[in-house]
Amino acid sequence: MKRQFIFIGLLLVISLLSACEQEELSPRTNPRFSATSIQSIDETGVEFISKIYDFGSEEIIEYGFLYSLNDYPIIENSEVISKVGKPENQFSMKVENSLAKGQNYYVVAFIQTSTERVYSEPIGFVSP
Amino acid sequence: MSYKNRYFIENEDYFLQLDKVDEARDVDGNLVRARDREYMGFLSYMLYGPCGDVLQKKISTTSLSEQELISTFKIYYECEQIPYELNVKNLPFVRASLVAGTGISLTQSNLTKDSFDEIPHVFDTQYNPFISLGVKLDQWRRLPRFSFDTGIAYTKKNNVINMELFKPNQRYSATEEFSRSSLIVPIFINYLFYRTKKNEFYLGAGTVIRTNTLESKFSIIDYKITYEPVTVRLSEESVLTYSSAKLSPAIKLGVNFLFNQKYGIVSEFQLEHISKEYTIDLSTRQSYYNSLVASYMIGFRL
Secondary structure (H helix, E strand, O other), X not given: OHHHHHHHHHHXXXXXXXXXXXXXXXXXOOOEEOOOEEEEEEOOEEEEEEEEEEOOOOOEEEEEEEEXXXXXXXXXXXXXXXXXXXXXXXXXXXXXXXXXXXXXEEEEEEEEEOOOEEEOOOEEEEOO | OEEOOEEEEEOXXXXXXXXXXXXXXXXXXXXXXXXXXXXXXXXXXHOOXXXXXXXXXXXXXXXXXXXHHHHHHHHHHHHHOOOOOOOOOOOXXXXXEEEEXXXXXXXXXXXXXXXXXXXXXXXXXXXXXXXXXXEEEEOOOOOOOEEEEEEEEEXXXXXXXXXXXXXXXXXXXXXXXXXXEEEEEEEEEEXXXXXXXXXXXXXXXXXXXXXEEEEEEEEEEEEEEOOOOOEEEEEOOOOEEEOOEEEEEEEEEEEEEOOOOOOEEEEEEEEEEEEEEEEEEEOOEEEEEEEEEEEEEEEEEO
């Protein structure tokens, strides 16, 4: 019986040895968050919301949304609605009175950290 | 009597070998192939008696095999009412056993030659537990060193893959959380190379059929431009694809503990090579990966 256990042990060791070490990746530091969802849309305005998946390791300075008639909103071509500091697990903001009626807009959520600006995927909507 | 697949019949004075002769002769320039079933003549002569008529029919259809010869002699002894004793071990044609097992498999991957570039990536875990139910056919009467086994195994595991890719002034990183389930059908022929009083050790070669189902639960890509101002674009896209079905070569080393008992334990170490098992799709690059799967299984033979 002792031999049998030795054989089982040997097979187990061979199996474990066959798993080589994996590669190491450099750490990711930026936050991750969802694309913007439209929480509500009516004649008073549009409310955007985004969910944080991971805050990353950098200091978060500002967060908010960029919206634009351009299909790829960036800070230079967009209106900005933002808050200073670090958000909760999700953040939402409402845009009022600054949208042209019946236009195709695009919106992205953004987070500004101490070293970089992070944008979500753009999402389109039609203004009320 | 038989010895190494040769059969003999004993007269009172001597032994006659039961044989058949295949010969080719040249008859007037024509090649004539003849099969002389010499043994039928010997049987007819030796088993001559009151039951000759009954036996003639049987002898004319008797092939030169152990079971056929035993059957013919049984008819003779029973018809002549001569007591007889069968000294041939009544071995079954084959032993069929069920093997219910569990185990763990470990996967190591490498880039295929036709891929563009390595995309460095890490799985949270390389271990996959599995359960299996199989059939083992061993102790073949004619081929006692060979066995055949097949079955079905199931594995399901949640896992996470992280990856990164550097380009000039750009860095991609991505994460995908997924659940992968696989149905695995191994088909093996094994050769028994060593046997102790209670245990058998065997080597096997065969093929493994796998079907994979991948359910992506979360996936995100970070595309970073590293010159000033540094920006990161996020996109929620899947980056990992598993082949839906694969047929792969495999080998194994196994031991059949208590092989001569009704119940036993089977333990196996298996290596399987899966070509292009999964694909990583990042930044318009597709990289294919082969996998080497090492599995350890322990099961009960019923």
